[in-house]
Amino acid sequence: MSVPGAGASVAAEVRRIKVWFRFVPREGWLPHDREGLWAVPVGADTARIENVPFLxxxxxxxxIVRFTTDADGVHWAVGQVAPSGGCTIRVLPVPDGPLGRSAAxxxxxxxxxxxxGEAFSxxxxxxxxxxxxxxxxxSVKAMPVRGQDAGWWYFEEGCVTEAWRAA
Known part of the structure; x- marks a missing residue:
């Protein structure tokens, strides 16, 4: 029995790669110095990021980012080729606040x-x-500010655009 569209999703899954980013860990934050993001190749050394970065x-x-591939086959980001126009915001609930430690x-x-969006752990x-x-x-920008002011969470802007800044 054939499932319509199943071949396309399997093919898309096979084409995904992980592109790794290196950074200096922030004091008082998670101790990681790299993050791997799923991406779909769009050229020999370019890929479109497919998930939201936590770090x-x-x-x-x-x-769209450019990457190099090392001798072990690991893809390392080396720069941005084209921004999507989207933004990344991160929200961390205040453990003893009204939402507790609930990502949900x-x-x-x-x-x-x-x-x-997705939760780290x-x-x-x-x-x-x-x-x-x-x-x-x-409206989107107002909610994290309101939640932070109300003691629900802390938030940060991981990647924002001029349109976000102007909103």
């Missing part, structure tokens, strides 16, 4: 905007959100 600043889902509660508060419930270029940036 790497200046990158958003959909950005963060998602619930942000649900009205229909943003894609249960132990460290950091939620990274993908804010597409066509989102209502003024």
């Amino acid at each position: 790497q600043d200046g990158v958003a889902r959909g950005d 509660a963060v998602h619930e508060r942000m649900a009205e905007f229909g943003l894609g 249960e132990e460290f419930p950091l939620v990274a959100f993908d804010v597409p270029a066509d989102a209502d940036l003024r």
